[in-house]
Each structure stands twice: as structure tokens, then as C-alpha cells.
Amino acid sequence: MTxxxxxxxxxxxxxxxxxxxxxxxxxxxxxxxxxxxxPNGAGKTTLIRLMVGLLKPTSxxxxxxxxxxxxxxxxxxxxxPQLPALYSEISVEQNIxxxxxxxxxxxxxxxSERVKDIIKVVDLWDKRxxxxxxxxxxxxxxxxxxxxxxxxxxxxxxxxxxxxLDPELRVHFWEYFTNLTKAGHTLVISSHTFDDAAHCQQLxxxxxxRVVGQGSPAALRAATGDKDASLEDAFLYFIRQDEERxxxx
Amino acid sequence: xxxxxxxxxxxxxxxxxxxxRTIALxxxxxxxxxxxxxFSIPDKTSLDAFSPAILATLILFFGFLxxxxxxxxxxxxxxxxxxxxxxxxxxxxxxxxxxxxLGFALLQTLIMFFYMVYVLDINYSGNLWEILVFQALMxxxxxxxxxxxxxxxxxxxxxxxxxxxxxxxxxxxxxxxIPVDQLPVVLEWVSKxxxxxxxxxxxxxxxxxxxxxxxxxxxxWILVAYAAGLLILASLTLRQKS
Numbered sequence: 413m414t415x416x417x418x419x420x421x422x423x424x425x426x427x428x429x430x431x432x433x434x435x436x437x438x439x440x441x442x443x444x445x446x447x448x449x450x451p452n453g454a455g456k457t458t459l460i461r462l463m464v465g466l467l468k469p470t471s472x473x474x475x476x477x478x479x480x481x482x483x484x485x486x487x488x489x490x491x492x493p494q495l496p497a498l499y500s501e502i503s504v505e506q507n508i509x510x511x512x513x514x515x516x517x518x519x520x521x522x523x524s525e526r527v528k529d530i531i532k533v534v535d536l537w538d539k540r541x542x543x544x545x546x547x548x549x550x551x552x553x554x555x556x557x558x559x560x561x562x563x564x565x566x567x568x569x570x571x572x573x574x575x576x577l578d579p580e581l582r583v584h585f586w587e588y589f590t591n592l593t594k595a596g597h598t599l600v601i602s603s604h605t606f607d608d609a610a611h612c613q614q615l616x617x618x619x620x621x622r623v624v625g626q627g628s629p630a631a632l633r634a635a636t637g638d639k640d641a642s643l644e645d646a647f648l649y650f651i652r653q654d655e656e657r658x659x660x661x
Numbered sequence: 662x663x664x665x666x667x668x669x670x671x672x673x674x675x676x677x678x679x680x681x682r683t684i685a686l687x688x689x690x691x692x693x694x695x696x697x698x699x700f701s702i703p704d705k706t707s708l709d710a711f712s713p714a715i716l717a718t719l720i721l722f723f724g725f726l727x728x729x730x731x732x733x734x735x736x737x738x739x740x741x742x743x744x745x746x747x748x749x750x751x752x753x754x755x756x757x758x759x760x761x762x763l764g765f766a767l768l769q770t771l772i773m774f775f776y777m778v779y780v781l782d783i784n785y786s787g788n789l790w791e792i793l794v795f796q797a798l799m800x801x802x803x804x805x806x807x808x809x810x811x812x813x814x815x816x817x818x819x820x821x822x823x824x825x826x827x828x829x830x831x832x833x834x835x836x837x838x839i840p841v842d843q844l845p846v847v848l849e850w851v852s853k854x855x856x857x858x859x860x861x862x863x864x865x866x867x868x869x870x871x872x873x874x875x876x877x878x879x880x881x882w883i884l885v886a887y888a889a890g891l892l893i894l895a896s897l898t899l900r901q902k903s
Contacts, residue, residue, distance in 0.1 A: 464746045486748040497739030499672065501679040506672075513668045514747050543679065559743070 415478060417442045417567055417598035418463060423472035425458055425621075432458045434621035435472070440600060440614070442566075445593045447612030448602040449647065454618040456602035457494060460569050463600065464491045477567055487516050490568040492560035494575070496552040500545040504536055507544060508558050515563035530558045533588065549576050557585070561592070568592065570601045574608055586611045606643045615643075617650050625650035665749040669757020673731070677765060687727075687765055691773040694719060699781040712783045713868035714837045716773055717860035720796050722828050724766040724803025725810075728758060729820045732811035741899070751896040759804045759892070766800035767793065786871030794874060795863055798884045802856045805891030812898035831857035836865075859883045 418440040425433035433455050440446045448456045461467045463474055465481035479485050498507050508527050517523040531540050534554040544552060553576065561568055570589075574582045586608075589599055593613070601612060609615055610629055617625040617632070625632055625646070633641045636649040677683055698715050702708045735741040744754055770793065777783045785792075810827060814820040834841070834848050835857040841849055852858045863880035866872040874881060 461742075466742060466746055483748050483750070486746065489746070491743065491746040493739050493742055495739035497743045499676055499740060500738075501676045502672070503679075506675060510668065510672050511743070511747075514665055514744070514749050516748060518664070 415442075416440055417444075417477060418446075418600070419473075419475040420459075420463070421473045423459075423462065423474060424470045425455075425462055425467060426470045432621050433462065433469075436621070436623050438616060438623060438626065440598060442598055443593060443596045444613045445589060445599040445601060445611070447609050447615045448600065448618055449604065449606070449609045449615055449643075450618030451604055453620070454604075455621040456604075456618055457571055458621075459618070460491075460571050460600065460602055464489055464569055487563065488565050488567055490560040490563065490565040492556050492568075492570045492573055494571045496544075496549075496556045498544045498552060498555055498559065501543060503541050503543055504547070504555050504558075505531065505540040507555055508562050511559040512562045515565075517563055526562060526564075530562050534558045535584070550578060550581050553577060554581075557588075564597075566596070567598045568600070570599060572602055572604070574603065574605070582607075606647070609643050617647050619651060619654060622654070624654040663750075663753055665753040666756045666760060669749070669754055670760035673758055673761025674764065676731075677761075687723075687769060688772060690723070691719060691769045692776055695773045695776045695781065699777070705782075708781065709784050710865075710869065711837075712777050712781075713785070713864040714835075714861045716770060716777075716792075716796065716868075717799055717864045718832055718835070718837060718857060719773060720766050720770050720799045721803045721806075721831070721857055721860065722824075723769055724762065724800050725807040725828055726824065727765065728762050728804045728807030729811045729814070729823065730817060731762065732758065732808050733814055733817060733820050736811065737816065745899065751899040752892075754899060755805070755808055755892060755896045758808060759801060762804050763797060763800045766803060767797055770796040770800070785868040787867040787873070791874050792864065792867055795860075795867060795877075795881070798881065798888065799856070799860045799864075801888045802860070802884060802891065805888055805895050806856070808895035809891055809898055812895075831855045834858070835861045837861055856884060856887045859887075 416439045418438065420436055420438040423433055423436045424431065436459065448459060450456055458467065462469055463476060463481060465486070474481055477485055477488055505527060508530060509523065512523050512527055517526065531537055534557060536551060536554055539547065539551060544555065547555065553573065557573060560570070574585055577585065589601070593599055601608065603609060612629065614628055615626065615632060616623050629643055632646040633643060636646050638645065698711065699708065702711055778785065806827065810823050811820060814823065834844060834852040835855060841852050841858060844852065859880040863877045866877050
């Protein structure tokens with residue numbers, strides 16, 4: 413598809429009197445990995461839930477793949493929530509197969525092949541018959557990822573996908589995410605770690621429901637004017653800039 | 662009802678079947694209750710009179726409990742959020758649960774029914790299949806009621822508290838212990854709005870007087886209307902609370 417994968421225009425979202433998303437505007441290009449970086453309470457999860465259609469904006473608009481995020485385009489979206497969100501009593505294979513079915517993979521043979529493939533990709537072949545309740549936290553994360561991408565959607569939302577993973581598994585996840593973007597998938601990944609942020613092609617720094625800076629990691633670092641600046645320095649730089657703008661207002 | 666309804670139902674059944682302890686409890690719990698009822702009511706005539714109402718009450722009780730907890734877990738473990746972000750409809754989710762859990766509710770009815778007939782030796786009239794159809798209708802009401810009220814609980818403790826609020830009052834005013842027309846006027850009116858009243862009335866007419874499903878049309882239509890209303894309300898409550 414031509415045009416951006418996601419367009420967010422002047423988006424606001426309130427929980428009661430609390431403004432959780434405060435006039436965000438973003439554009440996410442097709443086939444990129446886009447990181448939403450910010451501390452807890454910055455609005456990362458709420459923004460993702462708005463983009464997958466779980467919440468309705470208070471004002472402003474969101475277009476995913478050129479359309480508002482409704483059930484009509486849900487088959488083209490993959491969503492990995494923050495919690496593993498799996499059925500504990502059934503096996504790895506049964507969980508992935510269930511999500512493949514509800515995402516429209518009706519052909520039994522093709523689905524079975526795809527489920528086997530994705531189990532191998534997340535390196536859980538030996539555990540495919542194991543009930544979720546008997547898996548470690550990292551294994552559950554891998555199953556959760558498999559459930560989100562089994563139907564090979566062009567647009568994938570991953571809410572804190574690397575939380576609780578050991579360093580080796582984190583590297584493995586990022587290798588896989590990079591392969592997905594190379595294959596043309598668009599990834600929107602929320603995180604609060606700078607290690608994750610460094611892997612993304614594009615980033616948005618979020619704070620109290622607002623975008624305080626966006627661009628490639630290199631461009632964000634360069635904006636500080638310090639050639640040795642880290643992403644952490646860049647984040648603090650944009651926060652200071654935002655504070656100064658607020659003081660002026 | 663779409664293919665997705667069956668996909669959900671199949672998963673719900675698989676979940677229960679893979680949990681052996683739950684399966685054991687589904688089988689043992691009705692046997693224990695039926696035994697206690699049988700031994701605590703030694704008078705044969707009274708037991709014959711009470712048994713149909715016990716069947717209707719217990720399907721409502723167990724159906725409400727198992728659905729309420731299952732749905733609550735779907736909400737709290739995040740899988741409901743995942744389902745709501747997928748292409749399936751809210752009605753598919755509720756109808757899938759209904760289909761999946763109804764089988765277990767009917768299994769409990771069958772266990773209790775055969776235990777009461779062959780072990781406790783109660784007398785009954787009417788056709789078994791008609792009794793099962795009527796119990797299925799009660800089961801549908803129980804599942805919808807459980808789904809609907811699970812939206813108002815944040816954890817299992819709160820869900821359990823709905824039993825004394827939603828189920829036990831119905832037991833007292835449904836005619837199980839005291840005929841509805843002998844209740845105080847206010848409670849008699851309250852009973853007219855509760856599904857168990859029609860469940861007890863209907864199953865008693867079938868098992869004690871040998872009436873057919875056609876003979877108890879009023880009870881059936883009220884229970885169908887109740888189930889339809891609850892089904893719509895249950896699917897409306899499926900927005901994820903944040």
C-alpha cells in the first residue's frame with residue numbers, strides 16, 4: 413500500500429477529567445519499526461489501544477492502513493498486549509491455532525502449517541504441547557508474540573514486548589522484529605527502555621500524553637547539538653525543551 | 662451465529678476439559694448436592710415435590726458461577742482485550758461462551774436427574790428430552806446472567822459476592838420453598854421479574870404434572886425473552902474497562 417501505515421491527527425483521549433492523550437499528531441511510514449518511548453503514564457499503552465480500535469478518541473482522528481481502526485480492518489492488524497493474554501489451560505499450539513482461526517485463517521491445512529512455522533520461529537517447538545500455565549514468563553511472551561503475528565498482518569502493535577525477557581531472548585526478539593520490517597511489515601513498539609529504542613528506525617518520545625520529539629534515533633541524538641549524545645540524553649533534551657515551551661505559554 | 666462462535670465455543674470446551682480438577686468438580690458437585698437434598702428430605706412425597714425445583718435452581722447456580730468466573734478471567738488476563746481487537750464480533754464471544762458452557766450445564770443436569778431418579782428413587786412425569794430442552798433454556802439464562810454480571814466484578818471475590826445478591830434471593834422468592842402466591846405482595850411482584858420463578862414453575866409442571874413444553878408456553882416465552890434480553894445486555898458490557 414502507498415501512503416503512511418498510520419496517521420494520527422490532533423488526537424486527544426480523556427479518562428473522566430484526566431487528559432491521557434493530549435493533542436498527538438504522528439505519521440508512521442509503511443515497513444518501518446516505530447518506537448513509542450516514554451516513562452510509565454506517558455500514554456503509550458493508551459495510544460496503542462486507540463490505534464487498534466479498543467478505545468474511541470475523545471477528539472481527533474486515527475487512520476490505520478488508510479481507514480479508521482474498526483473491525484473492518486482488524487484482520488490486517490496484529491496486537492500483542494502488555495500482559496501475555498493467553499489461555500492458561502490449553503497448550504502453546506492450541507492458543508496459537510485459536511488466534512489464527514479468529515483472524516480468518518479458515519483453511520485447516522494452511523493454518524496448521526503456519527502454526528508450526530511460527531512455533532519454530534519463536535523457538536518453542538519442544539514446548540508446543542505444553543499448557544501455558546507450565547511455561548516461564550519469557551516463553552509466555554514468545555507465545556503471545558506468535559499469537560499476534562500468526563496471521564501475518566501488515567501492521568503489528570507490540571505493547572512492551574521485551575519486558576521481563578532475559579538479554580539473550582531480547583536480542584532474539586529484536587532480530588525477529590528486524591526481519592519483519594525487512595519483509596515489509598510495519599511495527600509499532602512501545603517501550604520505556606533506551607536499549608529497545610535504539611533498535612527502532614523511527615521514534616516518538618512521549619511524555620504526559622504528548623509527543624515531545626520524533627524522528628530517527630540518529631536525528632534525535634543530533635538535535636541535542638552534542639555529537640556524543642546518547643538516546644537518553646536526547647530524551648532529556650526534548651523534555652527540557654518541552655518544559656521551556658510550557659513556561660513560555 | 663458465525664463460524665467464529667464455534668471457534669470460541671470449541672476453545673471454551675477445550676479449556677474446561679484440559680482442567681481435570683474443574684471437570685471433577687463439575688461431576689462431583691451436583692452429586693453431593695443431590696445426595697444432601699435426598700438425605701435431608703427423608704419424606705418421599707416431599708422429595709418428589711422438591712426435586713424438579715432443585716434441578717432448575719442448580720443449573721442457574723452452577724451456570725452463573727462457571728460463566729461468571731470464566732468471563733471474569735477472560736477480562737482480567739487480557740484475552741478479552743485481544744479478542745475485541747480481532748475481527749470477531751462481541752456477539753460471537755458471548756454466543757461462543759453460551760454454546761461452550763451450556764454443554765457442561767446440561768451434563769450437570771443429566772447427572773443430577775439420573776441420580777435423583779435411579780439412586781434417590783424420585784417419581785417424575787413428562788419426557789426426559791422435554792425436561793432437558795427446558796433445562797437448556799434455564800442454562801442459557803444462567804450463562805447470560807453470569808456474563809452480564811461479570812462486567813461489574815473486578816476479581817473473583819467480587820464475582821462470588823454476586824451469588825448472595827443475584828441467585829439466593831431468587832431461590833427464596835421463586836416458589837422453591839414457599840408458593841409464590843403466599844409471599845408478601847411486594848415479593849410476589851419481585852418474583853414476577855426473576856427467571857428462576859418461571860424455571861421452577863415450568864419444570865414442576867413438567868415433572869410433577871406431566872405437562873409438555875407446549876403446555877408451559879408462557880414460562881418458555883418469558884424465559885426466551887429474558888435470555889434474549891440478557892444476551893444483548895451481556896454483549897453490550899463487553900467493552901474493556903480500563
